[in-house]
Amino acid sequence: MTRQQYEPLILADTEQLARPDWLELRKKGLGGSDAAAVLGISPFRTARDLYYDKLGIVTTDDQANWVALEVGTLLEPLVARIFEAKTGLKVYQRKCMFQHPLYPWMLADLDYLVDLPDGTTAIVEIKTTNYNAKDKWWYNGGEIVPVYYESQGRHYMSVMNLDRVYYCCLYGNNEDEAIVRHIDRDMAYEAELIALERDFWHENVLARIPPPYTEDGDLILESLRRSLGPATKDAPAVVFSKTQEARVARYLELQEEKRLRDTDVKTVEAEMQRLKALIVADMGVSCTAVCENGGYTVTWNPSHRATIDKNGLERLKEVHPDIYAEYITVSESRRFSIKRAKPEAA
Structure with missing residues (x-):
């Protein structure tokens, strides 16, 4: 893939855009955070989830990790300041939804931009994670960018026609517990990414044909839980x-x-x-x-934890039904099994 000269289009100004309107705007194409799902490398959702989301069939339920999402949003300006302190580079924002002029299904909503000493511009992506997950930024002792974040950055570089993305990821509560990485443009990777995104957008989303499940089992089961909902006990058997x-x-x-x-x-x-x-x-x-x-x-050390056994739970239900009703939660789990059919009697 040869380098082309172009400037990104501005699809919409997002400065005063309400979140519901912003979410609708995202359905007009594929954003950077969608790239990993298209490539089948997202740890969070399948390509089928992305398909459902773009068509408004099933919206990804963020309720389970709403705290992490809220923390990431609230800490974004702080992490940007940490990036500035660690690199000496001054970041700035352009509050708009960008669109690739050659591939209109490719969209970009950037965290920050930064002007480099050589006169070029780079993208800055802000991330937060917990202490245990920081290891995902290393592999065999070497510094890396997690593959699902890499795909996001390469999508953005393509839309913006820029050659570098910086990442700043905070995993602790001080400046030393922040990771700074960067990746440079890879035109071969970009060509494959564009081809796969084009296929997904045209052959799945626009054609309204759901993509097949290709991800690992746990991710597929979670996707099915969201899309199918609770079990239907009286549904007929599938042949x-x-x-x-x-x-x-x-x-x-x-x-x-x-x-x-x-x-x-x-x-x-x-x-x-x-x-x-x-x-x-x-x-x-x-x-x-x-x-x-x-x-x-x-060592053979004791461990203690407070629990309510089944009998205690029943007593709570009978003696304090109001407290029981307020705090008890009911979740559904399903048990998978396969049994061989018994041979019919002759």
Whole structure:
């Protein structure tokens, strides 16, 4: 893909735009945060979720992580200031929705821009994460940008026709616990990204044909929970085709393979549990044991947590129904199983 000369279009001014109107505006194309779902590398949603969202069929439920989203929004100006302090670069904002002049389905709503000493302009993306998730910014000891954030940045570079994206990610409560990274434009990556986004927009969204599920099982199940809603107990049984039945057969093959492997694992676990019991027996009432040679220290520490057992919950329901009703929550879980059909009697 050769470098072309162009300036991004401005689809809309977002300075005074209400959030519902902004969300509707996003449905006119694909934003940077949508790129990872199109590529199948998003840890948060599937391409099918994105398809549903663009058509207004099912809106992604952000209620479960609303605190994280709110924290990210509130801390954005602070993290921008940290970026300035760490780099010496002054950031600024352009409150508008940009549009690619050649590929109108590609949109960009940027956090910040920065003018570099060489006279060029770069994009600055602000991120926040928790302390445990900071490790996603390293791989084998080297500094990286998580792939789902990388795709976002490369989408933005394409729309804006700019050659660099900076990321500043805060994971703690001081300036030293902030990560600064940057990536430069990769035209080969960009060409593939544009092709996949074009296919998704034209062959799925505009054609109203949902993309297939290609992501991992947990993400697909979460997507299905959002799109299908609660179980319908009186719904008729689904009759599987031969293709679908082959999937069932393969699942059972893997289940048997896992059972055989688990047998070996359980043998090892049983021996470990027996040795653990003997060690604990040697310790008696002590919580700590040390080996004579000083090589090992064994601890057997107590752990306590307050819980309400089933009987206590029933008593609470009977004695204090108002408190029970106020604090109890009901969630649905579904158990998956496959049973072989019994052969019909001759």
